[in-house]
Amino acid sequence: MGQMLAVIQKGKSGYVARFERQMNHPVEKVWAMLTENEKLALWFSELRVENLCEGGTMAFDMRDGTFGKFPITDFQDQSVLAYTWGEDHVRFELHDAANGCRLVLAETIQKINDHTAKDLAGWHVCLNVIEALLDGRTVDSRQDDWKNWYKKYVAAVKEAAR
Template sequence: MLAVIEKVEGGHIARYNRSLNHSVEKVWAAITQNDKLGKWMPNLQVVDLKQGGTIKFNMNDGTGNSFDIKIRDFKKNEVLEYEWGDDGWVRFELYPKAGGCLLVLKEFISTINDHTSKDLAGWHVCLDVLIDLLNGRYHEKFPKENWKKWHQKYIVSIEELNH
């Protein structure tokens, strides 16, 4: 399911809803514990898990370059929000439900540009990889073919926003 993109004050919010057959605690561990996080989002490493804490973004391009991302909001097993891009943010919200939980990922995008569809497709595929990991399937490599397919769909989605 494509992210729903809505216009808000100052930009847009892309919202991905994923209904999971896993507990809030298991999903929380997958988005906050480095040994699990690295298996679906290898660029990120949690340094200090708290509001105002730090997540390191590793370029993973062979240079060893990285930069710090500030955690903007944090409530254990409920909310993790951090800076993303120049003036955006990403927010994970977990809601318990019978037999599992609802994972909501929101990305605030201040300016739609040529990179937006790539970023949206990236989050889409990362969520698919996360869900596979939770279901016991690990991807050795990022599924680039899946990303290409979703990228084309997000290009169309962005074009529709602009009309």
């Protein structure tokens, strides 16, 4: 799989990490992975859609009996889903393309910290898993995949923060 690291750039307020993937599946199928809870659970078990609309909410299971509420800041059906992520912000965009669609995930990061590389490696692996699920492939070990990408993101984040 020829996967590119996210491009991390310093922006006006903090940093933006941008992932881009060509998916060999139509927008509707990829959109369902991002927005339907039973499909979301397959690649991000803590995350749920509470109400899918601008001003709606994503819920994050903190695994301690509480749920973080992440307001949906931008929503266009089959095209854009954006929500706050703690102090940060994530935005998924789907664009029609030959043989499927292009998925863009941009995470706006206020401050680079020890968690940044972990989170970015996490999103990277999530996108790998979405792709594998849609392709009907099994993912052998998310943990091994994550460790491999984590090392690369540690270096990339260090470079971006210079």
